[in-house]
Amino acid sequence: MSAELINGRDLAQELRNQMKDEVIALKKDGVTPHLTVVLVGDNPASRSYVKGKEKASAEVGIQSKVIELPGTVSEEELLQLINELNDNNSVHGILVQLPLPKHIQEQKVIETISPSKDVDGFHPVNIGRMMTGQDTFLPCTPFGIMTMLHSKDISIEGKHAVIIGRSNIVGKPIGQLLLNENATVTYCHSKTKNLKEFTTKADILIVAVGRPNVINEEHVKEGSVVIDVGINRLQDGSLTGDVDFDSVVEKASHITPVPRGVGPMTIAMLLHNTIKAAKGLT
Numbered sequence: 001m002s003a004e005l006i007n008g009r010d011l012a013q014e015l016r017n018q019m020k021d022e023v024i025a026l027k028k029d030g031v032t033p034h035l036t037v038v039l040v041g042d043n044p045a046s047r048s049y050v051k052g053k054e055k056a057s058a059e060v061g062i063q064s065k066v067i068e069l070p071g072t073v074s075e076e077e078l079l080q081l082i083n084e085l086n087d088n089n090s091v092h093g094i095l096v097q098l099p100l101p102k103h104i105q106e107q108k109v110i111e112t113i114s115p116s117k118d119v120d121g122f123h124p125v126n127i128g129r130m131m132t133g134q135d136t137f138l139p140c141t142p143f144g145i146m147t148m149l150h151s152k153d154i155s156i157e158g159k160h161a162v163i164i165g166r167s168n169i170v171g172k173p174i175g176q177l178l179l180n181e182n183a184t185v186t187y188c189h190s191k192t193k194n195l196k197e198f199t200t201k202a203d204i205l206i207v208a209v210g211r212p213n214v215i216n217e218e219h220v221k222e223g224s225v226v227i228d229v230g231i232n233r234l235q236d237g238s239l240t241g242d243v244d245f246d247s248v249v250e251k252a253s254h255i256t257p258v259p260r261g262v263g264p265m266t267i268a269m270l271l272h273n274t275i276k277a278a279k280g281l282t
């Protein structure tokens, strides 16, 4: 039996179509959602992701602006810019594209963005709200994963979710969101001994490592749900996930592809958060 595909590209398109109508309604009330993206330096991958965000924003009627700063910009200048954006009432959402150059402390930058404009959901105030189950901006990739699971009516309560990866932007928060919906959650990471012992017990397996083929059919239980968060660019320029798709697809009940999986959902949730910010709900 071959797993059912959870197609993030198609689901993201559906969400964007719904958001178009929401934006039209907001505009009638005199509010045009506005997202400002700050891009520091010229990392080609970052540039391409930012392009994707601009294109998706335009499609749903969100006004987006990209501010490009040279890689040599000082931390002080960047913080100054963020403070100006915080004070600018026509800006609803602020996203500073990560990673930043080494001489800039990312955590300081994240904490300078006003929690009410933090459409990435990275500010400690918003992380705290998420942890305590309050309404807030949820981090886009984990939020996108939850939306994919819900779209297929995959039940979460009482299920064993195993997360591989413990980053602040994916691993840690996806575990929290699954816990908030009553999953039993296990975190695995680079120091985990005998990874297979854990992954083979997963009903829902989230793979967010950033290395191809970390997971193959020997790691997964028959009928499990496998979410591949990895985006790895190969020598030939093609994209691949962290999961050996061809072998795992034969064993899982549901699986996400790469590309066209979690990536497009991340952007859709960013648009969702920007609309929420424009409504002034947090």
Ligand SMILES: Nc1nc(=O)c2c([nH]1)NC[C@@H]1CN(c3ccc(C(=O)N[C@@H](CCC(=O)O)C(=O)O)cc3)C=[N+]21
Residues within 6 Å of the ligand: 048, 049, 052, 095, 096, 097, 098, 099, 120, 140, 231, 239, 258, 259, 260, 261, 262, 263, 264, 265, 266, 267
């Ligand atoms: N402050 C901040 N917020 C982010 O949300 C953020 C960030 N920094 N830094 C980088 C990562 C990465 N990220 C992606 C978004 C969409 C795709 C995406 O749409 N991928 C397509 C393929 C796109 C392609 O072909 O290049 C897909 O998987 O089908 C990928 C990666 C957001 N990030």
